[in-house]
Amino acid sequence: GRKPWKILGIGEEFPDEVPLRAEEITIPADVTPERVPTHIVDYSGNTHLICESTANVICIVYSVNNKKSIEKVSLPSVRTNNKQIKKNIPVISAQEVLSSSIHSFIFPLFPQCSAKNLKNISELFYYAQKAVLHPTGPLYCPEEKELKPSCIKALTRIFKVSDLDNDGILNDNELNFFQRTCFNTPLAPQALEDVKNVVRRNMTDGVKDNGLTLKGFLFLHTLFIQRGRHETTWTVLRRFGYDDDLELTQEYLFPMIKIPPDCTTELNHNAYLFLQSVFDKHDKDRDCALSPDEVKDLFKVFPYMPWGPDVNNTVCTNDQGWITYQGYLSQWTLTTYLDVQRSLEYLGYLGYSIIYEQESQAAAMTVTRNKRIDLQKKQTQRSVFRCNVLGARGSGKSGFLQAFLGRNLQRQRQIREDHKSFYAISTTYVYGQEKYLLLHEVIPDFDFLSEADLACDVVCLVYDVNNPRSFEYCAKVYKQYFIDSKTPCVVIAAKSDLHEVRQHYSLSPHEFCRKHKLHPKDIYTRLTTMAMYPHMAQADLKNSTFWLRASVGATVFAVLGFAMYRALLKQR
Ligand SMILES: Nc1nc2c(ncn2[C@@H]2O[C@H](COP(=O)(O)OP(=O)(O)OP(=O)(O)O)[C@@H](O)[C@H]2O)c(=O)[nH]1
Ligand SMILES: [Ca+2]
Ligand SMILES: [Ca+2]
Ligand SMILES: [Mg+2]
């Protein structure tokens, strides 16, 4: 899909009579080494003509046994005579062709070419094309004789992604995998040793425990570039998703994925396996939780830190407040459910499609079938269910979410205001199957409940038994938004450890929910079950509403995590 491009030739001509500007010659794509159709325009030493050109690369051709010809076309003169030459047009010369043909060890050699008679003229065009397609500019600083910072950054990410066990060394297995990934060919055992020996000869800490360190890896690439083999480095960079500016491409980070309405996005089994391996390689002390340092290390391959402190209040953490393995997978599940583009982007940074040899990051996603079909067929393959939690201000919504993560009131009160989350996600078992339940706290603004606030699998209406004005909100929301909807609703009486007061509403909560006599043992499992089998909720309960009394007392929490929620049906 590349556009055809132009090579401009300027030089001292040997024939006596030459036209000022020869006709353009076009080399068709299929006979050029880089498969790019190429126009060659010959400018016969009239360097000022280049001003009008739109060339991608300029070839300077001169006779090596004629000093004058070199002087005439030497770079400074081309530059000074042609101020309008765009700064980023590469200029190559026959001299360069000669000096680039050096022995190298891993990748196939270029044929030796003769600049003297340009017998192998195709080499010249090979280099001309290479100068455009694989520019050294973004990679290497010739003055400093070292890689540019952005190139070091990209190669460091590539090293980290390829270092599958995260020990800071590319061992033979990892090097072979890397080689196969980038060049489609395995590395012969001898070639592998040769590479390491080259590094050993040049530096002391480039090889460690018979594997390549980051320093050694960067050194190798410096060497490739210095030996005119920069297309090797470009092959690696492009394989890992980088464009000419060393940014990850849009196609790599955001592959096309179609999400029809009423469908949701989940990670598939392969993606969970990959994420599990990423967790394992960063959980260095194997305590099944990510310490702040481990999290930092995990996200070193990202251009920014994707998880803020609110994540620790969205998923399960250990006693130290560190995200557990379960919590880590939950957070990935949440991101995928709420913002699949972001999830694709993150998988891209981690190198999912490369490590798991997939066409694109999109291969990690399952788009679930339309929810309506699930309802018709009365079954679902989904594994993530969303429950929106609504209730008046201060009714105990956040407490309900945090209790799901196993946090008692005392612990909840330690959460900083700016670290609070409007989501909580964890797993529950429904008929023996592990499912994710995603709780979302909706900001109580009765007049501004959006589509998104209402779209979910099950609704929780929370009121405060201790606040006489809190039930009215639930009743109004229910009557306005859910009475005719297919979405099952649950009414939850929160703070039931406090004194229960009479609600200022025409019906008492008990009357409101009287018809719906349910005794769920575990409110969260109950919610997931209702989300999964809404037709059951419909069948059981005419208005698909029942009433729960939930207590978030600290002492009750201590025994069975979130089992402190006692769901009782009050009978009069
Ligand atoms: N005693 C007792 N207090 C609770 C319980 N749940 C929440 N609270 C307290 O009630 C207050 C409000 O609780 P939240 O969970 O923040 O209520 P909310 O509905 O999220 O409030 P907003 O987000 O402001 O709308 C806080 O001071 C909590 O500590 C409970 O079960 N028992
Ligand atoms: Ca390793
Ligand atoms: Ca750990
Ligand atoms: Mg000519």
Ligand SMILES: [Mg+2]
């Ligand atoms: Mg809240």
